[in-house]
Amino acid sequence: MSKPEIRKIVILGAGRLAVNLSMAILKKGYDIVEVYNRTGTKGISLSRKLSARYIPEPEMITPDADLYILAVSDAAIPFLLERIKIGNRLIIHTSGSMKMDVLRGVSANFGVIYPLQTFTSRTLLRFRKVPLCIEASSRKNLHLLKFFADSLSEKVYTINSDQRRLLHLSAVFASNFTNFMVTISQELVLENGMDFGILEPIIRQTAGNASSGDVFKLQTGPAVREDRETIREHLKLLTNHPDYKEIYDLITRNIIQHKKKS
Amino acid sequence: MSKPEIRKIVILGAGRLAVNLSMAILKKGYDIVEVYNRTGTKGISLSRKLSARYIPEPEMITPDADLYILAVSDAAIPFLLERIKIGNRLIIHTSGSMKMDVLRGVSANFGVIYPLQTFTSRTLLRFRKVPLCIEASSRKNLHLLKFFADSLSEKVYTINSDQRRLLHLSAVFASNFTNFMVTISQELVLENGMDFGILEPIIRQTAGNASSGDVFKLQTGPAVREDRETIREHLKLLTNHPDYKEIYDLITRNIIQHKKKS
Numbered sequence: 001m002s003k004p005e006i007r008k009i010v011i012l013g014a015g016r017l018a019v020n021l022s023m024a025i026l027k028k029g030y031d032i033v034e035v036y037n038r039t040g041t042k043g044i045s046l047s048r049k050l051s052a053r054y055i056p057e058p059e060m061i062t063p064d065a066d067l068y069i070l071a072v073s074d075a076a077i078p079f080l081l082e083r084i085k086i087g088n089r090l091i092i093h094t095s096g097s098m099k100m101d102v103l104r105g106v107s108a109n110f111g112v113i114y115p116l117q118t119f120t121s122r123t124l125l126r127f128r129k130v131p132l133c134i135e136a137s138s139r140k141n142l143h144l145l146k147f148f149a150d151s152l153s154e155k156v157y158t159i160n161s162d163q164r165r166l167l168h169l170s171a172v173f174a175s176n177f178t179n180f181m182v183t184i185s186q187e188l189v190l191e192n193g194m195d196f197g198i199l200e201p202i203i204r205q206t207a208g209n210a211s212s213g214d215v216f217k218l219q220t221g222p223a224v225r226e227d228r229e230t231i232r233e234h235l236k237l238l239t240n241h242p243d244y245k246e247i248y249d250l251i252t253r254n255i256i257q258h259k260k261k262s
Numbered sequence: 263m264s265k266p267e268i269r270k271i272v273i274l275g276a277g278r279l280a281v282n283l284s285m286a287i288l289k290k291g292y293d294i295v296e297v298y299n300r301t302g303t304k305g306i307s308l309s310r311k312l313s314a315r316y317i318p319e320p321e322m323i324t325p326d327a328d329l330y331i332l333a334v335s336d337a338a339i340p341f342l343l344e345r346i347k348i349g350n351r352l353i354i355h356t357s358g359s360m361k362m363d364v365l366r367g368v369s370a371n372f373g374v375i376y377p378l379q380t381f382t383s384r385t386l387l388r389f390r391k392v393p394l395c396i397e398a399s400s401r402k403n404l405h406l407l408k409f410f411a412d413s414l415s416e417k418v419y420t421i422n423s424d425q426r427r428l429l430h431l432s433a434v435f436a437s438n439f440t441n442f443m444v445t446i447s448q449e450l451v452l453e454n455g456m457d458f459g460i461l462e463p464i465i466r467q468t469a470g471n472a473s474s475g476d477v478f479k480l481q482t483g484p485a486v487r488e489d490r491e492t493i494r495e496h497l498k499l500l501t502n503h504p505d506y507k508e509i510y511d512l513i514t515r516n517i518i519q520h521k522k523k524s
Contacts (some may be wrong), residue, residue: 007365024356042370073487073489074491075491090462095497097492116460116461116463118464118467118483119482120471131463132504136335138460155463157460163456163516165495165499166454166456166499167460169450169496170447170451170461170497171447171461171483172466172469172510173443173450173506174443174444174447175463175464175465175468176486177443177469178444178469178518179468179480179482179508180513181435181440181478181518182435183435186436186472186477188431188435189428192428193420194429196377198393198417198429198474199378199429199433199472200473201392201417202378202379202393202433202436202437203436203437203440204470205379205380205437205474206380206466206469207440207466208435208466209440210444211459211465214443214450215441215444215445215446219438219439219445220380220381220438220441221380221438223433223438223442227337229336229337230359230430233359233427234359234431234434236355237427237428237431238431244274244516246512247388247513248513250509250512251439253507254313254505255442258442
């Protein structure tokens with residue numbers, strides 16, 4: 001392995017991902033020289049934390065950093081790519097669904113580091129435990145990015161754009177949709193005057209189960225038991241929540257189907 | 263508080279809940295005298311672990327225990343209640359959805375201990391952390407059951423049948439449906455030749471988020487961002503899974519709706 005060549009870094013974006021990623025980068029001793037962000041308050045706040053310059057316009061970004069990290073929403077990427085001038089410096093995005101090739105026009109050297117985690121604005125996560133999925137435009141760039149990613153996290157995976165897209169979709173089910181199931185659960189508990197803390201242990205246990213082999217083998221509850229009477233009763237309890245009733249009905253039918261297949 | 267009067271206990275059932283509950287009871291020094299179970303293999307196996315007699319027919323159950331615990335499926339409860347003779351000894355069931363009153367015919371003293379947890383057959387859970395929801399037919403019985411439940415778990419809640427039913431429904435969303443979301447996620451990852459371990463951190467983090475205030479505030483992903491392009495792309499990726507596509511579409515629409523309401 002050659003010495004890593006990435007030293008000076010520019011961060012584009014100041015949202016939850018940008019904050020978590022750049023704080024992890026800072027901690028590893030890299031030199032974050034600039035932070036670009038469309039809205040000043042967040043951009044200035046992050047740039048102060050990083051002792052970096054705040055850049056309000058993409059056209060003003062320095063052209064001589066070693067790495068440019070797009071940590072903005074997918075929708076903002078084309079806008080930025082049209083405006084920045086970075087010669088053939090290495091640039092990456094951090095999106096789960098954008099193809100790596102969207103970066104082709106702006107530089108000959110590009111790649112992706114996709115952190116497979118859900119970032120809240122409340123707390124910084126332990127970045128060393130965040131899986132990083134990397135992809136690059138050449139072997140040399142992959143080598144550079146791998147070295148860089150390895151310095152930030154214990155879990156670095158080299159995958160292609162199709163796999164990344166698929167992982168992102170899988171994470172929508174495993175994280176976004178589970179969070180919404182818990183949202184519904186919480187709403188039902190609170191509107192009946194109970195303490196949601198009572199459900200905390202079962203939520204933790206369910207998540208813990210996900211680490212062991214075939215998750216469907218651990219499926220419990222009325223659907224997988226085909227306990228039609230409880231299912232009927234639950235649908236009746238949801239009369240005032242037609243939207244949740246529809247979700248209950250659809251997922252229950254799917255669980256029963258899945259059991260028959262497996 | 264008077265001295266607890268429960269010493270001799272009969273367990274009816276030998277499934278995952280019966281095993282977890284009776285092992286916790288045994289550890290606390292209670293005397294489990296008999297285990298009834300419809301199928302002999304599981305019943306004999308559990309009775310051996312507990313140094314209890316195995317009872318193959320409900321009619322043969324001793325009438326002089328202090329507590330009878332129905333830890334069977336809801337469907338099996340009426341069958342058992344028709345056959346056991348226990349005078350007015352204290353009997354409880356452990357179901358999330360059965361009303362307490364189903365026990366009225368068999369004894370004047372009855373109640374419920376509903377453990378709000380998902381039990382797998384693989385490992386015994388730390389029972390002290392399992393929330394126990396109790397209900398009883400009289401103040402005296404509530405006192406007895408509270409004392410008993412407190413000896414088994416740190417988290418004992420006194421709730422009525424309506425609340426318990428509602429908690430059970432909430433747990434279906436928070437546990438059974440989240441497990442199925444993870445099942446779908448796992449299937450997608452595995453069929454594309456990737457390692458499911460990559461999703462473990464995001465699943466854990468999502469579950470951890472559930473312990474803090476308004477869960478919907480932590481909702482991330484394309485639905486809550488109303489990122490129509492990614493949603494469209496995900497639906498396209500699910501072309502070969504019309505069932506999962508339907509779930510993706512319904513939950514996504516609900517998340518967008520929920521955001522507008524909140």
